Amino acid sequence: MKNIDHLPYIEEHGKALAGALLTWYQQNKRDLPWRKNHDPYRIWISEVMLQQTQVDTVIDYFNRFMVTFPTIEALAGADEEQVLKAWEGLGYYSRAKRLKQAAQVMMLDYDGAFPTTYAETLKLPGIGPYTAGAVMSIAYNLPVPAVDGNVLRVFSRVFNDDRDIGDMKTRKAFEHMAKALLPEDSRHFNQALMELGATICTPKNPRCEACPIHALCRAKASLRQKDLPVKKKRQKNIPLEMEVALVRHDHHTLIVKRSSEGLLADLWGFPIVKRDEALQDGMSIHDELEEFLGVKVKPTGEIKKAKHVFSHRTWHMTLYAFDIDHKVRPHFPQVEWIDLTKESDFPLPTAFKKLIVHM
DNA sequence: AACTCGGGGTT
DNA sequence: AACCCAGAGTT
Structure with a gap:
């Protein structure tokens, strides 16, 4: 199979392909909140939320985020904790931190506005080649691929191309092809390509009969559409046994601010230890807890189990309940006492929220 | 080039 | 269960 130089094919069929896509998009585009206007701030926030996250999940988060942080200035001036709270449950929390960082750069270097070139946009924290291309084309109709x-x-x-799409070289090659295909209306062309992938040219069982460009699809011509794309890489998920402490006093529960590095960095959670590491030190969760709190706690024997799957590891959590005489407040790590029956201001990731149900 | 970083929906 | 998702940053 020939999969290196697609430029002759683009030369011959590119205009027909782009035209069919644009017509289809005009008639079939979904009505989404970030498509209300071309405000680069709104496009940016939506694109970052949509990184590795599905449209249906993003819609509510996006609307709430725009109410809480209506402008770049509001986002730049917010507390990181408040931004993380707005992100609570979305995952990949570094995205939220970098949003605030980028907003601060815009305040300092761009007079509070979004940059107007691809190169400047690409320098911002949390914005890579895809997001820079998406915001520049959708907001300003700049001729850049996404x-x-x-x-x-x-x-x-x-293009019936069986190169590994997980390979960076392939992504660069496809960016080059996208640029060669790009019509004047890059704003709608880029969205049309993504919309087609999201609704018609789906990973499994693509609906070729409904595809506006099926007559130009080389994979369909070879009946290979179900064998593509080729994606080799795979990371395996490692199971971990975790012991979690629910420390209660007077209807309040202890939460701890997590380390600023690693999984769920800077979010809040219940005290938690890996069972293996605890056993190496010959300590139980009870021992660990008393060591870190500096006072005695009373185990109440209440136990619950829950499982939480991350992309590359799975927590098998066992929850132990404890009572304590007073609300201790060690200086490190940072702790708080919250009422679990009420919504708090502290961002709590889903793994811990799962433990709260029915308590 | 390989690894880290969440969570939810599909198949 | 495995795969995917409007990916970026680090090593």
């Missing part, structure tokens, strides 16, 4: 997972899949099929 190659995401959808576009990689669509292109691998249209």
